[in-house]
Amino acid sequence: SYYRATPSDELAPVLDSAEALGVDRVRIWAGRTASKDVSVAERDALADRLQDAADAAAQRGIRLALEYHARTLTDTVETTEWLLQRVPGLSTYWQPDVGAPDDVALAAYRTLESRVDAVHVFSWWPTIERLPLAARESLWRAFVHEVSLVDRAPRDALLEFVPDDDIDVLAREAQTLRDYLGCGLNAGAAE
DSSP: OOOOOOOOOOSSHHHHHHHHHHHHHEOOOOOOGGGGGHHHHHHHHHHHHHHHHHHHHTTTTEEEEEOOTTSSSSSHHHHHHHHHHHSOOOOEEEEEOOOOOOHHHHHHHHHHGGEEEEEEEEOOOOOSSSOOGGGHHHHHHHHHHHHHHHSSSSSSEEEEGGGGOOOGHHHHHHHHHHHHHTSOOOOOEEE
């Protein structure tokens, strides 16, 4: 979903849709503003709205997971960790920060791993160039190895982008992801 927990957002229609689809988790966003631009009062208000949202979702048997993304309160590991501690019912999606070296990306994941439900898998390097997934093989193989060593691995590995948004390379990219997942993560969860 694109529910962002702003004062004008309505969660009920999102939860109605989730119930109709029979899903148990909905992705949500932590506002519309980069963490560096959010005051302490705004941060607390957003956390309160997210707590209310998590409570409302839980009453319907649905969990909420934050999008780990730029220009939101969850645009850094530190602010995501703070929000997850403030709102215990939330989990998060994770994706490597664009341009982060493998070790930095994996360290960010390790910090959040106990609350990561899904991972966005893509290969943007070094900035926003959408490269074949194989271009970041070292990152994704290291990631899959890492999650194979813990009790709680993310449930889903989502193929988020393909080079040039070209549908003709989707099968190749999906096979690359399946190959990586074959050495650890639940390959049936790939999209």
